[in-house]
Amino acid sequence: MSETILKPDTTFDVEELRKEFPLLSTEMNGHPIVFLDSAASSQKPQVLIDSIDHYYKNLHANVHRGVYQLSQEATHAHEEGRKRIQKFINAGSDKEIIFVRGTTEGINLVASSFGRKYLKEGDEVLISAMEHHSNIVPWQLACEQSGAQIKVIPVNDEGELIMEEFDRLLTEKTKIVSVVHVSNALGTINPVKEIIEKAHAKGVPVLVDGAQSIPHMKVDVQDLDADFYTFSGHKMFGPTGIGILYGKEKWLNEMPPYHGGGEMIKTVTFEKTTYNELPFKFEAGTPDIEGSIGIGVAAEYIEKIGQENIARYEHELLEYATEQLSQIEGLRIVGTAKNKASVVSFLIDGTHPYDVGTILDKLGIAVRTGHHCTQPLMDRFGIPGTVRASFAFYNNKADIDRLVEGVKRAAKMLR
Ligand code: PLP
Numbered sequence: 001m002s003e004t005i006l007k008p009d010t011t012f013d014v015e016e017l018r019k020e021f022p023l024l025s026t027e028m029n030g031h032p033i034v035f036l037d038s039a040a041s042s043q044k045p046q047v048l049i050d051s052i053d054h055y056y057k058n059l060h061a062n063v064h065r066g067v068y069q070l071s072q073e074a075t076h077a078h079e080e081g082r083k084r085i086q087k088f089i090n091a092g093s094d095k096e097i098i099f100v101r102g103t104t105e106g107i108n109l110v111a112s113s114f115g116r117k118y119l120k121e122g123d124e125v126l127i128s129a130m131e132h133h134s135n136i137v138p139w140q141l142a143c144e145q146s147g148a149q150i151k152v153i154p155v156n157d158e159g160e161l162i163m164e165e166f167d168r169l170l171t172e173k174t175k176i177v178s179v180v181h182v183s184n185a186l187g188t189i190n191p192v193k194e195i196i197e198k199a200h201a202k203g204v205p206v207l208v209d210g211a212q213s214i215p216h217m218k219v220d221v222q223d224l225d226a227d228f229y230t231f232s233g234h235k236m237f238g239p240t241g242i243g244i245l246y247g248k249e250k251w252l253n254e255m256p257p258y259h260g261g262g263e264m265i266k267t268v269t270f271e272k273t274t275y276n277e278l279p280f281k282f283e284a285g286t287p288d289i290e291g292s293i294g295i296g297v298a299a300e301y302i303e304k305i306g307q308e309n310i311a312r313y314e315h316e317l318l319e320y321a322t323e324q325l326s327q328i329e330g331l332r333i334v335g336t337a338k339n340k341a342s343v344v345s346f347l348i349d350g351t352h353p354y355d356v357g358t359i360l361d362k363l364g365i366a367v368r369t370g371h372h373c374t375q376p377l378m379d380r381f382g383i384p385g386t387v388r389a390s391f392a393f394y395n396n397k398a399d400i401d402r403l404v405e406g407v408k409r410a411a412k413m414l415r
Contacts, residue, residue, distance in 0.1 A: 028364045039212060043394065051293055080296060084300060095278040098282045106228075106245035111178075113255040119145075126177045128180065131376075170202060185377055188340060191339075213341070215236045228247045233295040237298045241291050252278050252282065263276065317342055331349075334383065349415075
């Protein structure tokens with residue numbers, strides 16, 4: 001990142017910063033693109049693209065197995081990525097940073113491994129009504145195998161967790177709590193620190209789905225005291241196919257391996273296998289080396305801009321978008337929590353979200369429509385889905401103005 005983007009007062013120059021994202025200068029359907037779907041996947045800065053290019057041109061070899069220099073350099077770059085992530089989320093040790101494919105795999109790993117070791121008939125897994133399908137289905141699979149049951153913390157009409165219900169549902173039967181930090185469908189920021197404190201008071205570990213928090217705010221896993229925290233590279237300006245599962249060493253040591261294969265073993269005979277130490281015990285097979293390098297580059301990029309600057313700027317965008325969209329006749333925002341990240345989900349009377357999204361597409365505006373992989377949450381609100389605009393630090397007010405104009409046009413055409 002060029003230093004001119006960072007102003008002396010630690011804010012950043014969004015117009016300069018946008019130039020670092022090549023895709024933001026392209027067109028969609030003959031219009032300069034307005035990209036408002038960063039909650040699904042963010043765009044990539046040139047520095048990330050360069051790091052991947054550099055890796056394949058200069059550094060590629062398999063890791064942890066070659067005695068030759070190139071393999072050792074690749075291993076160093078791969079492990080450097082892990083260290084960067086350890087620092088980024090303030091984990092106590094790099095043994096607690098497991099490379100996975102993304103948030104989905106992080107949750108599946110815990111549900112499967114923790115589930116096999118600790119869940120049995122009569123136990124309960126506590127999740128919330130605003131979970132992404134990837135924090136529901138893995139627990140259903142674990143419950144099918146163990147005979148445990150899922151309990152659900154409900155949400156109120158604003159889209160906030162009803163904490164009195166959480167208190168009531170957290171019992172001696174609860175074996176793990178698994179909740180989302182920031183809702184992808186509503187933008188609600190959940191009080192995960194309070195949830196963790198209360199669960200720990202009853203000896204219950206907590207997994208936090210950080211897919212939507214990591215790109216927008218500072219996360220310190222030790223300060224939160226999370227037992228597990230998982231997120232995806234592609235939503236934090238990094239590559240697809242890589243993600244992180246943070247887990248406290250204590251748990252990861254006790255849990256059985258998830259996948260079997262090379263790298264995760266110490267010794268193998270046909271009679272018995274002994275497992276490698278952390279983090280390798282959970283990393284079977286050749287890893288995503290460009291991904292581990294890339295996610296580290298992305299983390300440093302975010303740190304350079306500054307998570308506080310990002311949160312402050314995106315909050316301004318959120319307020320502006322909320323105010324402008326609210327003035328459109330017949331438009332209803334779904335998810336009006338007091339504490340929100342930069343996501344606006346909405347419906348327009350007499351129109352279907354899909355039709356609104358299709359018209360916006362023709363105008364060069366990329367939004368997400370549908371249930372956002374949160375069907376139970378949509379059922380809670382009695383709606384099939386929403387139109388969702390989600391912002392990153394590279395969006396500006398002009399993007400929002402284009403969205404508002406587009407929505408007005410769509411509403412007029414469809415009614
Ligand atoms: N959890 C939340 C809150 C999400 O928004 C998403 C993706 O949209 C996921 C989990 C799954 O992430 P991935 O598809 O990167 O594994």
